[in-house]
Amino acid sequence: xxxxxxxxxxxxxxxxxxxxxxxxxxxxxxxxxxxxxxxxxxxxxxxxxxxxxxxxxxxxxxxxxxxxxxxxxxxxxxxxxxxxxxxxxxxxxxxxxxxxxxxxxxxxxxxxxxxxxxxxxxxxxxxxxxxxxxxxxxxxxxxxxxxxxxxxxxxxxxxxxxxxxxxxxxxxxxxxxxxxxxxxxxxxxxxxxxxxxxxxxxxxxxxxxxxxxxxxxxxxxxxxxxxxxxxxxxxxxxxxxxxxxxxxxxxxxxxxxxxxxxxxxxxxxxxx
Amino acid sequence: xxxxxxxxxxxxxxxxxxxxxxxxxxxxxxxxxxxxxxxxxxxxxxxxxxxxxxxxxxxxxxxxxxxxxxxxxxxxxxxxxxxxxxxxxxxxxxxxxxxxxxxxxxxxxxxxxxxxxxxxxxxxxxxxxxxxxxxxxxxxxxxxxxxxxxxxxxxxxxxxxxxxxxxxxxxxxxxxxxxxxxxxxxxxxxxxxxxxxxxxxxxxxxxxxxxxxxxxxxxxxxxxxxxxxxxxxxxxxxxxxxxxxxxxxxxxxxxxxxxxxxxxxxxxxxxxxxxxxxxxxxxxxxxxxxxxxxxxxxxxxxxxxxxxxxxxxxxxxxxxxxxxxxxxxxxxxxxxxxxxxxxxxxxxxxxxxxxxxxxxxxxxxxxxxxxxxxxxxxxxxxxxxxxxxxxxxxxxxxxxxxxxxxxxxxxxxxxxxxxxxxxxxxxxxxxxxxxxxxxxxxxxxxxxxxxxxxx
Numbered sequence: 001x002x003x004x005x006x007x008x009x010x011x012x013x014x015x016x017x018x019x020x021x022x023x024x025x026x027x028x029x030x031x032x033x034x035x036x037x038x039x040x041x042x043x044x045x046x047x048x049x050x051x052x053x054x055x056x057x058x059x060x061x062x063x064x065x066x067x068x069x070x071x072x073x074x075x076x077x078x079x080x081x082x083x084x085x086x087x088x089x090x091x092x093x094x095x096x097x098x099x100x101x102x103x104x105x106x107x108x109x110x111x112x113x114x115x116x117x118x119x120x121x122x123x124x125x126x127x128x129x130x131x132x133x134x135x136x137x138x139x140x141x142x143x144x145x146x147x148x149x150x151x152x153x154x155x156x157x158x159x160x161x162x163x164x165x166x167x168x169x170x171x172x173x174x175x176x177x178x179x180x181x182x183x184x185x186x187x188x189x190x191x192x193x194x195x196x197x198x199x200x201x202x203x204x205x206x207x208x209x210x211x212x213x214x215x216x217x218x219x220x221x222x223x224x225x226x227x228x229x230x231x232x233x234x235x236x237x238x239x240x241x242x243x244x245x246x247x248x249x250x251x252x253x254x255x256x257x258x259x260x261x262x263x264x265x266x267x268x269x270x271x272x
Numbered sequence: 273x274x275x276x277x278x279x280x281x282x283x284x285x286x287x288x289x290x291x292x293x294x295x296x297x298x299x300x301x302x303x304x305x306x307x308x309x310x311x312x313x314x315x316x317x318x319x320x321x322x323x324x325x326x327x328x329x330x331x332x333x334x335x336x337x338x339x340x341x342x343x344x345x346x347x348x349x350x351x352x353x354x355x356x357x358x359x360x361x362x363x364x365x366x367x368x369x370x371x372x373x374x375x376x377x378x379x380x381x382x383x384x385x386x387x388x389x390x391x392x393x394x395x396x397x398x399x400x401x402x403x404x405x406x407x408x409x410x411x412x413x414x415x416x417x418x419x420x421x422x423x424x425x426x427x428x429x430x431x432x433x434x435x436x437x438x439x440x441x442x443x444x445x446x447x448x449x450x451x452x453x454x455x456x457x458x459x460x461x462x463x464x465x466x467x468x469x470x471x472x473x474x475x476x477x478x479x480x481x482x483x484x485x486x487x488x489x490x491x492x493x494x495x496x497x498x499x500x501x502x503x504x505x506x507x508x509x510x511x512x513x514x515x516x517x518x519x520x521x522x523x524x525x526x527x528x529x530x531x532x533x534x535x536x537x538x539x540x541x542x543x544x545x546x547x548x549x550x551x552x553x554x555x556x557x558x559x560x561x562x563x564x565x566x567x568x569x570x571x572x573x574x575x576x577x578x579x580x581x582x583x584x585x586x587x588x589x590x591x592x593x594x595x596x597x598x599x600x601x602x603x604x605x606x607x608x609x610x611x612x613x614x615x616x617x618x619x620x621x622x623x624x625x626x627x628x629x630x631x632x633x634x635x636x637x638x639x640x641x642x643x644x645x646x647x648x649x650x651x652x653x654x655x656x657x658x659x660x661x662x663x664x665x666x667x668x669x670x671x672x673x674x675x676x677x678x679x680x681x682x683x684x685x686x687x688x689x690x691x692x693x694x695x696x697x698x699x700x701x702x703x704x705x706x707x708x709x710x711x712x713x714x715x716x717x718x719x720x721x722x723x724x725x726x727x
């Protein structure tokens with residue numbers, strides 16, 4: 001399991017670096033769109049669409065929404081929408097950690113869930129495309145992706161080594177408070193590195209604040225996807241990536257964290 | 273630091289008063305309609321002060337976080353309720369009672385604003401008459417035909433007795449986005465009408481001085497350059513200047529007024545200036561050399577130690593006492609509250625639709641800033657500011673956002689239409705969305721405040 005996981009990562013990570021650094025912005029938006037639509041496909045299953053044709057229709061609609069959003073990506077309207085999404089994920093994280101959100105077994109079509117989920121996917125796509133379009137955008141996107149990987153890995157190892165208290169037992173029994181602390185610590189260290197090296201247009205205290213907040217909210221994305229799967233009684237969202245489950249399993253953290261990261265760069269950034 | 277202390281004090285005072293009024297509205301109506309109130313709290317979080325009255329089930333609390341308050345009523349959705357208390361439980365009351373209780377908070381804020389506006393009108397204000405001094409050539413005002421010396425009588429049909437009243441009318445007109453009709457009276461008493469296009473001012477928040485953008489400058493009295501007082505031992509006294517001397521020229525340049533004369537002296541420290549002076553009908557020539565002084569902000573200016581003669585008559589043309597009778601003021605206060613509510617809604621709407629800049633948002637820091645200045649400017653200014661904030665608080669709380677009073681009203685509307693309240697799960701979700709909206713708004717507002725503070 002770990003072997004195939006590492007192997008997939010070994011192939012994927014250089015590809016992602018290449019895509020972010022070498023592709024022009026429209027190409028990046030297109031490729032990211034494809035990934036997001038893959039996630040949308042899996043989401044339609046989790047929301048209770050059973051026939052492939054229905055799922056295909058929902059994915060096509062989402063593609064249309066992305067196309068319509070693309071010209072708006074650098075407007076203040078997009079900024080506001082992303083600020084709202086960032087706020088929503090923050091509140092959602094608190095709600096899930098405080099136990100206010102409990103999984104209930106559900107069946108049948110959940111239309112609000114489907115629409116909201118697609119909205120979140122579109123929001124994350126918009127945030128990253130917008131980020132890519134900023135001056136020095138490729139570096140910012142990479143910094144964001146690496147941040148999430150650092151946080152995920154730190155959570156994994158800290159959780160294995162120190163993990164004792166459960167973070168949100170009803171939603172995701174595998175997650176521990178110690179793992180989450182590991183993620184935040186990893187994020188803070190990575191932020192210090194980015195801040196000192198000048199990779200991002202942030203002073204180092206701002207970078208630490210933003211990166212830690214982003215890592216925290218990314219845990220919320222993880223929990224949110226766990227909740228969807230738990231309520232459907234499945235383990236992985238799909239089987240596309242060997243050892244990693246589905247696309248949604250891979251990008252759940254980023255979905256939640258991207259709007260917050262972008263908003264932070266906007267509000268805290270130098271000359272941005 | 274003193275100024276910061278004053279600002280915080282002014283802010284907490286204003287907020288404390290307005291929160292009390294708001295919560296008292298909920299509290300008073302709830303008790304009137306037979307709802308049992310367990311706690312009346314000014315502030316959130318840890319109670320600092322608490323007291324009870326005899327035969328009164330309510331505990332009165334002042335709590336640590338002074339940014340709001342709450343009224344805790346008996347409610348079965350929030351916990352176990354004793355059998356005896358059930359008739360007084362909020363959730364068991366008919367819809368109209370619950371609506372009245374929720375509505376009372378914002379309405380009390382609006383009523384309070386009416387009382388404040390009324391007090392301001394009855395107490396009266398000293399204001400400057402809105403006299404046009406200069407019309408910048410080529411400006412929007414010049415194109416609309418404004419002439420120097422005109423007094424602005426009304427803006428869009430609303431009378432403008434004072435300068436500040438006129439500024440408010442301009443703000444209201446430009447927020448509405450309509451063309452602005454202005455009526456003026458010239459020195460000979462004839463009335464004129466001028467029309468400014470809607471886009472003449474532009475976005476209000478971007479423009480610090482809307483009238484200057486239009487090309488209008490206020491008329492200020494011309495104080496004649498006549499010496500009123502000479503300080504012994506200073507350059508003016510040494511040069512032989514005496515009270516009553518009228519300065520005619522300085523270095524052969526004619527002196528227009530006192531302001532021009534002072535400016536010339538300030539610009540020429542340590543340089544001899546030749547003066548032509550008129551003293552009881554005779555012309556004299558004197559020479560004065562200003563001392564060099566450094567001002568607080570580090571500028572080096574000239575000074576001769578002479579003061580002008582106070583001319584109270586001169587200001588008479590510019591000053592107006594503006595107050596109303598108690599009866600006359602009542603409908604005006606209601607009207608003013610209504611206008612401010614509408615203005616608040618309009619600006620919010622224009623921000624939402626992207627037609628007004630986010631810079632129109634003012635958060636706690638802006639409010640504190642204004643409150644601090646208002647406290648030191650005097651009671652009337654403070655009351656006025658309090659009235660304006662009370663209106664915004666009332667209107668804001670009526671917005672149909674879950675968590676706010678307006679959100680509860682939204683639930684009640686749903687209940688009135690469908691016959692049953694929304695499900696717990698739906699309300700929990702709505703609560704989350706409402707919280708997210710408020711969080712986003714708070715981030716924005718603080719961001720704007722900090723930008724304003726630093727820039």
